[in-house]
Amino acid sequence: MSPRITLSTVELPNNDVNETLQLHDEEIFTKLLEERKFIFSTEESDTRLKLLSVENTGISTKTIKVTEEVPSRNRTRADDLQPINFLEQKDLLKSLNLLIEKAGIIGEENSRLLLFLITISYLNKSPLHGIVQGSSGSGKTHIISRIADLMPQEDVLRFTRITESSLYNWGEFDLFQKIIIIEDLDGLKEDALYALREFISNQVLRSSVTIKDKKGNNKSSHKIVKGQFSSLSATTKGELYEDNMNRSFIIAINESEEQTEKIISYQNRRNAGEIDRNIQEKAISFIQKIVRNLKHYEVINPFATQIQLPNNVKNKRRLNEMFQSIIKQITLIHQFQREVKNGFLVTEIEDIENAVEILFESIILKIDELDGSLRQFFEKLKKAFKEESFTRFDAMEVTGFKKTQLQFYLNDLVRLEYLKQIGFANKGFRYKISYSDNIQKVRKDLKEAFGKQLEELKVNATEHKRTPNGSKTNARILTKHDE
Numbered sequence: 001m002s003p004r005i006t007l008s009t010v011e012l013p014n015n016d017v018n019e020t021l022q023l024h025d026e027e028i029f030t031k032l033l034e035e036r037k038f039i040f041s042t043e044e045s046d047t048r049l050k051l052l053s054v055e056n057t058g059i060s061t062k063t064i065k066v067t068e069e070v071p072s073r074n075r076t077r078a079d080d081l082q083p084i085n086f087l088e089q090k091d092l093l094k095s096l097n098l099l100i101e102k103a104g105i106i107g108e109e110n111s112r113l114l115l116f117l118i119t120i121s122y123l124n125k126s127p128l129h130g131i132v133q134g135s136s137g138s139g140k141t142h143i144i145s146r147i148a149d150l151m152p153q154e155d156v157l158r159f160t161r162i163t164e165s166s167l168y169n170w171g172e173f174d175l176f177q178k179i180i181i182i183e184d185l186d187g188l189k190e191d192a193l194y195a196l197r198e199f200i201s202n203q204v205l206r207s208s209v210t211i212k213d214k215k216g217n218n219k220s221s222h223k224i225v226k227g228q229f230s231s232l233s234a235t236t237k238g239e240l241y242e243d244n245m246n247r248s249f250i251i252a253i254n255e256s257e258e259q260t261e262k263i264i265s266y267q268n269r270r271n272a273g274e275i276d277r278n279i280q281e282k283a284i285s286f287i288q289k290i291v292r293n294l295k296h297y298e299v300i301n302p303f304a305t306q307i308q309l310p311n312n313v314k315n316k317r318r319l320n321e322m323f324q325s326i327i328k329q330i331t332l333i334h335q336f337q338r339e340v341k342n343g344f345l346v347t348e349i350e351d352i353e354n355a356v357e358i359l360f361e362s363i364i365l366k367i368d369e370l371d372g373s374l375r376q377f378f379e380k381l382k383k384a385f386k387e388e389s390f391t392r393f394d395a396m397e398v399t400g401f402k403k404t405q406l407q408f409y410l411n412d413l414v415r416l417e418y419l420k421q422i423g424f425a426n427k428g429f430r431y432k433i434s435y436s437d438n439i440q441k442v443r444k445d446l447k448e449a450f451g452k453q454l455e456e457l458k459v460n461a462t463e464h465k466r467t468p469n470g471s472k473t474n475a476r477i478l479t480k481h482d483e
Contacts (some may be wrong), residue, residue: 131250133250297340387433410431
């Protein structure tokens, strides 16, 4: 091979060049060329030998070794492999979670990991969606924005609001393999919410529109927008968006005093210069590289029929599909550690264990009649007052909520019959807990149910490894024959 010729290979994100051009901007080819891999190059040496023949110099002709520095991109290959090395390590999810914390997301350990897994699903054929629910000022918009920062920014679309018809007006592939961040779901009108629901459910919007032809005449046309995207959105009013929430994972912001102290401590340390911003930026950049190194696989979960969700969960059909989807996402992020059979990535029991742990709070929210922040508010009231009646001022002191938000929650609890309203408006209402449910028992029972199923899976898997397929049957036949 001529020393002047360098061979390289480019890995396309789609099936061929034409499809890649249709689904991406032209800049994708520049990026692909920059990331191309070189063939027939060595990592051990940055030099090559050239043989020169010396003639007509009065010196006897001899062969001289001349070293020439190779202007190769291979010098960065060690850096390029770092994300893959990270993805190959043991306790990957734990290390990833710590890296997300370094990137500036404090606390919310399971929630931030769940949001990350939901967001990277935009690379898959069946992307996922998450709604973060919390009271005003609880940090719900902050966490989805920070998660979006961890993704390749060319794939992220951020919206403060979406108008009624805007989703119908994108180009056919403009929302293909994208991440949509909606900072405030409360600002969307019903038509926009309907379009978003349809997009999430079917990954396509079809509309009949009026256009002008070349002669200026009005003409009906069929417009299609395809949307393989994951999404994160934030809201204070969870139950108002039940149709959207049925199609999404629900994540409640942790509004506990402990979480508040973590955030305040981090803010104070950052303002005191004790936190190196360069470390945060490096963590963000490294996570983006990790995402870019992930490839799409179809996943097979051989244990899918052996683990069941509880019967008392709402919308069990949808939640079961979402549960299986998170197991697939955890398998995918372990793609450098999992077996590939016939082109399919195979789930291990460890992936199911991780899914149960990460998704547990979201499953509880699906079971609970109260949404996340309302549940936390009610638990504070139960702890403080038990059998005693109280005023809204007493509730304000215990919960720390301001007047408007507090009254909103009190009214909701009265409507749902968890609180009883006593007295008259002109003298000021008093409240008393009328229904003291035991959500802690529900949590305990659910954990035990999952734990039992996982233990059975492990026992069955161990027995399967010890006994090859068919050996038990053969043993029985031999024993019968011997008799």
